[in-house]
Amino acid sequence: MNTLDLLVRSIARLPGLGKKSATRIAYHILTNDRSEAQRLAELLHTLHDTIRRCSICGSFTESDPCDVCTDQGRDRSTICVVEQPQDVAALEASSEYHGLYHVLGGVIAPIEGVGPGDLTIGRLVRRAGESGIQEVIIATNPTVEGDTTALYVARQLETVAGVTVTRLALGLPVGGDLEYADRLTLARSLRGRTSL
Amino acid sequence: MNTLDLLVRSIARLPGLGKKSATRIAYHILTNDRSEAQRLAELLHTLHDTIRRCSICGSFTESDPCDVCTDQGRDRSTICVVEQPQDVAALEASSEYHGLYHVLGGVIAPIEGVGPGDLTIGRLVRRAGESGIQEVIIATNPTVEGDTTALYVARQLETVAGVTVTRLALGLPVGGDLEYADRLTLARSLRGRTSL
Structure with missing residues (x-):
């Protein structure tokens, strides 16, 4: 060849x-x-x-700890939990979030042999317990595995006092079309409706 | 960055x-x-x-001349003229052609500043004049530039005695659908109809 x-x-x-x-x-x-x-x-x-993994949040970085983890100008009371390092880049691109991150390194997927122990959940619980953390936003993908993982992580975080656990909103994508939205998304966007 | x-x-x-x-x-x-x-x-x-260019046919090769040009088992009376080296690979994959190749290195495209002198047409005419060559199949793409180049090359080959110049057939693609065929293709496939 x-x-x-x-x-x-x-x-x-x-x-x-x-x-x-x-x-x-x-x-x-x-x-x-x-x-x-x-x-x-x-x-x-x-x-x-x-490029290596940041020893604190687990996202990709050229210097350890990464720029986000060392940036004192960011909101250090919030941790956003994502599946993969590329999700950090996506959230950063939205310019809406200014807190810290935590990369799980995947989702719980028993069929593929990925259990909770393969993810950085223990490290997340320790980080959430550090002084000053007030909220953990779980931003795993809105898939079966992502939802399962979100629930599992939320349950683990129950032991941490004084920390609110939230999840990204589900609904219609911006620029989307009602006609073409699947019914699960439409149902979630109705259930999560906001006042105008 | x-x-x-x-x-x-x-x-x-x-x-x-x-x-x-x-x-x-x-x-x-x-x-x-x-x-x-x-x-x-x-x-x-x-x-x-x-990987370099074959000094005879102009396609990519690791050894010069390339395997096709040196293969004495191939039909050495036919030269198939293509635009790019990747076209050679496409034709080889069809298993229908067993002759030699000649890569033009592009098509005549005055707007992009490519004239006949930028292509290997002179070398093709010399090759076609060598003993034993009976047919030159012009397999440039069926586009405006490809057709123009085909006509130009055919005219240059008129000076070479005893060589037939042909062009790839135009028609419906195999597995295609009459309903979705563009009218030019349909017209050409009618004009070039074959007896059953």
Whole structure:
């Protein structure tokens, strides 16, 4: 198998890419300037050495603890619990949240062999118990596993005194269309209706 | 800008990928085994040194001349003219063609500043003049530029004695639906109808 086939196969293994798009990308890289391929190679080569997990919140960072955990300008009374590091980036992009984060590292999924012990729930309970923490927002995905995990985490946090546990609101997405909303979402958005 | 952002930006520059899919891929690479990232890095690093253009047909190869050009088992009386090296791979995958190839390196596109002199047309005419060549199949894309280039190439080949110039058939794609075929394709498929 030649280098080009190996490259196509390697690219096709990435999420969202099939053989056709991988081939297109490989030929694009090959046809284009060598410097672009070199830069991408360099970034991939150093990636795992440059970026590590923050020892406090568990999100990706180049310096440990991460920028969010060390930022004294943020609201240090709130912890937002997410499944994956990329969720931190998504929430940061919303510019709505200014507190701290905690990355669980996944969700409870017995079928895939992921139990509560595989997640950073113990560390979250310890962090929630630290002085000053008033609220823990559980922002796991609104899926069966995400909801189960949210409930489990909430129950673990019951032992921590003085901390309110909340969950992200469910409802229609902004710009969404009532006609095309699934009935579960519509039901939740009715139940969670707010006064105007 | 940190390494992760640089990687996302670098991936998003690849064809068919936007910022969202690039982010997803970057996090996937980061979350997964380091060895996979290393292998991809290594492939990208050596790509341009390992793979060059065949000095005869112009397609990508690890050894010059390429496997097709040196294969004495192939039909050496036919040359199939394509725009890009990836078209060679597509035709090879069809298992229908067993002759030689010639990669033009693009199409005549005056707006983008590509003239006939930027393509390997001169080399094609010389190859077509070599002993034994009986047919040149022009397999440029059925687009305005591809058709223009096909006509131009055909005219250049008029000077070569004893060589038939043909063009790939136009018609309905296999598995296609008459209802959804555009009228130009339908017209061409009528005009080129074959007897049953």
